[in-house]
Amino acid sequence: MVSALRLACCLSYGARRALGKALIPLLFAISGAAAAETTEIVALGDSLTAGYGLAEGEGFVPQLQGWLVANGLDVRVVNAGVSGDTTAGGLSRLDWSLTPETDVLIVALGGNDLLRGLDPGMSRSNLDAILTTATARGLKVLLVGLPGPANYGPDWKAEFDAIFPDLAAKHGVAMEPNFMAGLAEAAGGTDPATIRPLMQADGIHPNSEGVKAIVGYLGPKLRDLLAN
Structure with missing residues (x-):
């Protein structure tokens, strides 16, 4: 030149x-090549991803975007979270949530499956199909789960909890078994009374400070994935 x-x-x-x-x-x-260097991350999830009950800029996606940029990464995080969505809903809209520019997919689904006590076999099948599509497209993936509750019985919980590590191993993707793990880390324990200040009034969704704690925990895992 x-x-x-x-x-x-x-x-x-x-x-x-x-x-x-x-x-x-x-x-x-x-x-155009320089612009293409920006990494597009699609966050496919439910209300925890969508930012339910939070003001603009306080949800998971904008806070994650801010954390990654502050840590020197050139990224664009796309919010593909839909409140109330199950793994089946996430699978049904996967194709139009991804674009040719997508480089990384965060899969954070399963919360509504466990709240409804749905068949873990169906949840596994849906997530398996999502990961199959993502890996076939050459995307890097972070699979984020939630621990199953005990109120459906130990067998149900064991079957649900096994979904995430099993599928991560099958597809060779990165995995974090608990989306909410950052809350316990920030609060210094798992006691609900200790975590309550980081939650909204419904006791299900994190508030802005709770999301900050979640991002502070998941952010390094995503950074490592991008650097790998």
Whole structure:
């Protein structure tokens, strides 16, 4: 490029003009390549991803975007969270949630499956299909789960809890078994009374400070994934 520009200085006006026109597409191509370096991360999830009950800028996606940028990463995090969505709902909208620019997929689904006590076998099948599509497209994936409750019985809980490590191993993707793990880390324990200040009044969704704690825990895992 430098040699071409030096050569242009020695050419006649007409030749310089012709050469300039020839260089324009190359300059646009270089500019486009630089813009393409921004990593697009799609966060596919439910209300925890969507930012339920929080003001604009306080939800999981904008706080994660801010954390990653503050840590020197050139990323764009896309909010593909839908409140109330199950693993089946996430699978049904996966194709139009991803774009040719998507590089990384965060899969944070299963919370509504466990709240409704749905068949863990169906949850496993849906997540398996999501990961199959993602890995076939060459995407990096962070699979984020939630621990199953005990009120459906120990067998149900064991079957549900096994979904995330099993599928992560099967597809060779990164995994965090508990979306809410950052709350316990920030609060210094799992006692509900200790964690309550980080939760909204419904006791299900984190407040802004709770999301900050979650992002502080998940952010390094995503950073490591991007650096791998």
